[in-house]
Amino acid sequence: MTEKIEKDPKDWASGDDPVTNAQASYLKTLSEQAGQPDPTKDVRTKAEASELIDEMRRAAGLD
Secondary structure, eight states, X not given: OOOOOXXXXXXXXXXXXXXXXXXXXXXXXXXXXXXXXXXXXXXXXXXXXXHHHHHHHHHTTOO
């Protein structure tokens, strides 16, 4: 079996790039599913968005 290796978003070469429209849209959808406020106004980078997406997926019961 192959082990999935994930790189920490903080170590991404593009981690400091601005959050993408797709990430912001997905975060908004996840926040609705998790019954939490929309966090997109506070997310600045791709890395922050990725980490928050993981948290929101867990809160929404998707992981």
